[in-house]
Amino acid sequence: MPDASVDPTCPTDIAVSLRGVVYGYDRRRPILKGIDMTIPRGKLVAIMGSSGSGKTTILRLIGGQLRPQSGVVTVAGREVPKLERDELFALRRRIGMLFQFGALFTDMTVFENIAFPLREHTQLPSDLIRDLVLMKLNAVGLRGAARLRPSELSGGMARRVALARAIALDPMLVMYDEPFAGLDPISLGIVGQLIRRLNDALGITSVIVTHDIYESLKIVDYIYFVSDGRIVAEGTPDVVRASSDLFVRQFVDGAPDGPVPFHYPATPLVEEFARGA
Amino acid sequence: MALDAIAGGLRRVGRGTINTVTRLGFAGRFFLAVLLNSPAAFRRIQLTLREIYFAGALSLVIILVSGLFVGMVLALQGYEVLTRYGANESLGVLVALSLVRELGPVVAGLLFASRAGSAITAEIGLMKTTEQLSAMEMMAVDPLARVVAPRFWGGLVSMPLLTALFSTLGIFGAYLVGVKLIGIDSGAFWGNMQAAVDFRRDIVNGVIKSVVFGFAVSIIAVFEGYDARPTAEGVSTATTRTVVVSSLAILALDFVLTVFMFRGIGV
Numbered sequence: 001m002p003d004a005s006v007d008p009t010c011p012t013d014i015a016v017s018l019r020g021v022v023y024g025y026d027r028r029r030p031i032l033k034g035i036d037m038t039i040p041r042g043k044l045v046a047i048m049g050s051s052g053s054g055k056t057t058i059l060r061l062i063g064g065q066l067r068p069q070s071g072v073v074t075v076a077g078r079e080v081p082k083l084e085r086d087e088l089f090a091l092r093r094r095i096g097m098l099f100q101f102g103a104l105f106t107d108m109t110v111f112e113n114i115a116f117p118l119r120e121h122t123q124l125p126s127d128l129i130r131d132l133v134l135m136k137l138n139a140v141g142l143r144g145a146a147r148l149r150p151s152e153l154s155g156g157m158a159r160r161v162a163l164a165r166a167i168a169l170d171p172m173l174v175m176y177d178e179p180f181a182g183l184d185p186i187s188l189g190i191v192g193q194l195i196r197r198l199n200d201a202l203g204i205t206s207v208i209v210t211h212d213i214y215e216s217l218k219i220v221d222y223i224y225f226v227s228d229g230r231i232v233a234e235g236t237p238d239v240v241r242a243s244s245d246l247f248v249r250q251f252v253d254g255a256p257d258g259p260v261p262f263h264y265p266a267t268p269l270v271e272e273f274a275r276g277a
Numbered sequence: 278m279a280l281d282a283i284a285g286g287l288r289r290v291g292r293g294t295i296n297t298v299t300r301l302g303f304a305g306r307f308f309l310a311v312l313l314n315s316p317a318a319f320r321r322i323q324l325t326l327r328e329i330y331f332a333g334a335l336s337l338v339i340i341l342v343s344g345l346f347v348g349m350v351l352a353l354q355g356y357e358v359l360t361r362y363g364a365n366e367s368l369g370v371l372v373a374l375s376l377v378r379e380l381g382p383v384v385a386g387l388l389f390a391s392r393a394g395s396a397i398t399a400e401i402g403l404m405k406t407t408e409q410l411s412a413m414e415m416m417a418v419d420p421l422a423r424v425v426a427p428r429f430w431g432g433l434v435s436m437p438l439l440t441a442l443f444s445t446l447g448i449f450g451a452y453l454v455g456v457k458l459i460g461i462d463s464g465a466f467w468g469n470m471q472a473a474v475d476f477r478r479d480i481v482n483g484v485i486k487s488v489v490f491g492f493a494v495s496i497i498a499v500f501e502g503y504d505a506r507p508t509a510e511g512v513s514t515a516t517t518r519t520v521v522v523s524s525l526a527i528l529a530l531d532f533v534l535t536v537f538m539f540r541g542i543g544v
Contacts, residue, residue: 063415089417103412117416120423 010041010172012077015205016062021071023057031057033229035071044199044206046216048251049226055209056100058226059175062207063095064088076172093121096166096174096204100181102158104150110137110161111146117168136164140194156187160194167198173205174198180212188212192219213252217241225251304500310421311429311499317419318426328431332393336439339392340385344443347384348450351375355451356459368461369470372451377474377483381444383531386490388443389436390523394498397428398519401502402512410503425503429495436491437484444483482538489534493526 016039024030031054039045047055060066061073067081074080078091104113114133118124124132137143140160150158159179166174176195180188196219199206210216216223217237225233225247233240233248240248266272318324355371401424404410410420448470455461474480498519505515 065411065414089419092415092417095415097412097415099408099412101407103408105409105412106407117418120416120418 010076010205013041014074015039015041015043015076015173016207017072017074018058018061019072019074021058021061021068021073023054023061023066023068027069030069031229032061032068035226035229035231037224037231039205039207041205042199042203043221044196044208044219046208046210046220046223047226048209048211048213048216048223050211050251053226054229055226056177059097059177059207059209062175063092063097093117093169094172096169096171098159098162098166098174098176098179100178101155102150102162104153104158104162104165106150108150109146110142110148110150110153113150113161114165114168117165121169132168136168137161139167139198140164141190154187156183156191159183159187159191163191163194163198167202167204170202171204173207176206176208176210178210179208180210180215188215195219213254300504303504304496307500307503308496311426311496314419314422314426315430317422318430324423324427325430325434328427329435332389332397332428332432333435333438336389336392336435337442339388340439340443341446343384343388344381344446345450347380347443348372348376348447348452349454351380351447352451352454352459356455356461365461366465367469367473368451368455369448369466369468370473372455373448373470373474374479376444376447377479379531379535381440381447382483382486382490383527385440385443385487386436386494386527387524389432389439389491390494390498390527391520393432393435394494394519394523395516397432397495397498398502398505398516399512401425401428401499402505402507402515405503405505406507406509406512420503425499429499432495432498433488433491436494437487440483440487440490478538482534485538486531486534489530490527493530494523497523497526 016037018035018037021032021035022030023032035054035058037047037058047058049055057066061068062075062080064080064083072079075091075095078087080088080091083091104110105116108116111133114136115129118129118132122129134143134146137146140163142157142160142164145153145157145161150161153161163179179191179195183191192215195206195208198204208216208220217240220237222236223234223240224231227247233243233245235243240252243249243252351372352368355368355375356365359365359367359371401410404420404424410424413420413423452466456463456466501515501519501522505511
């Protein structure tokens with residue numbers, strides 16, 4: 001066991017819960033305007049929405065990097081904003097996170113990146129750490145890349161290394177921030193399948209923030225659609241495919257205009273031209 | 278219209294003042310947090326040793342070469358002036374006192390801010406931009422203990438050592454020019470220097486200055502990096518600010534320290 005506090009199973013049936021969560025980087029412009037969300041243990045749930053809709057903010061609230069202005073955020077039955085620093089760090093040891101571009105430590109090799117959480121939080125002997133790191137790398141198909149530096153990896157490889165690092169401590173919950181962004185179709189398929197397989201094989205709960213509807217529909221159990229700081233639609237992939245909701249249709253069909261407008265809010269064009277005349 | 282312009286100006290001044298005070302307050306809290314996280318950094322001393330290598334050892338070339346040339350130029354200039362008063366055998370004293378009291382700590386500090394301070398800010402700023410600091414936080418590792426504190430202490434330890442080397446090379450450069458090139462008596466050069474340079478008043482005060490400058494440059498460098506806006510422009514601005522603010526801080530602190538150190542002794 002890497003650490004006594006790390007348990008791959010979540011003690012509660014609901015892994016993550018958000019109730020009436022409101023958050024804004026400044027009080028006049030809230031990004032989240034009352035989010036309600038339930039993520040059951042062992043499920044793979046996607047949070048989708050257009051860029052800037054507050055998806056990543058939700059992950060930061062779950063991880064305790066941000067505190068909501070109002071509402072309740074619960075992970076494994078613990079109210080995250082109320083945790084003391086040590087309790088929060090203990091909780092984070094049971095949460096893995098994959099950042100948008102991997103966020104690998106550029107001054108370390110691939111091997112050292114994955115060994116990092118193990119060395120920081122365990123007293124394991126170095127040969128055991130070596131075996132664990134190679135096992136994690138093998139799980140993402142990159143055992144042969146252990147000695148490479150992050151600068152020598154392609155985007156897809158970096159994402160897989162970051163995935164191996166996210167599961168290094170056998171977490172109960174893994175959060176993925178845009179895991180498909182900027183990947184070629186092959187890498188995208190590989191990363192998608194890895195996320196699903198790891199979720200099922202390790203018995204973890206996964207939350208994916210993404211705007212890649214096609215890949216998500218293939219792998220996830222449930223989808224929440226976020227727009228303008230609110231959940232505007234939700235459902236299983238089958239429900240989403242069959243949905244007639246305008247927002248969901250715009251997202252699934254990739255229509256440039258619809259409930260999510262093409263234009264950023266501005267004064268009408270006629271007025272704008274009249275002002276200059 | 279005039280009222281609007283005045284109100285706008287006042288608003289800008291007010292906003293600027295509030296921002297400056299907020300940043301100062303944040304910097305103070307940041308320094309306390311670095312101190313609180315320092316024991317964790319000391320427990321893994323290899324992290325700080327690594328930073329001493331990056332901030333100190335990798336700055337050696339610029340420090341040693343600059344020290345040598347400053348000493349040589351000082352000897353040429355000093356000899357020219359001292360000869361007018363028939364005191365050219367005091368060249369060693371002039372050079373040693375100038376370097377140990379002032380030029381060593383100040384010039385080494387300015388070079389250290391440009392070479393190591395900017396590198397520390399850029400590294401921490403880029404780690405923030407590429408979410409490496411966030412990743413660390415999410416792995417339940419405090420970046421203040423793992424990244425910031427070792428760099429702060431690495432800089433603080435490196436600076437006095439670099440200053441000592443700067444002054445030593447400066448004196449050696451003066452020896453080369455004064456004794457080997459111009460032909461001043463070697464015994465007079467070293468003897469007068471030994472007689473005139475006081476350990477407590479000159480050398481210790483020089484070391485105190487270098488420690489204070491090392492503290493200033495290191496805390497400014499780590500703070501600017503940690504506080505940088507996570508964009509390319511933000512990191513560039515933070516790096517520039519480290520060099521400018523550190524340099525001004527060194528010059529201001531040097532004046533204040535000199536006033537306190539040498540008052541009442543007729544210097």
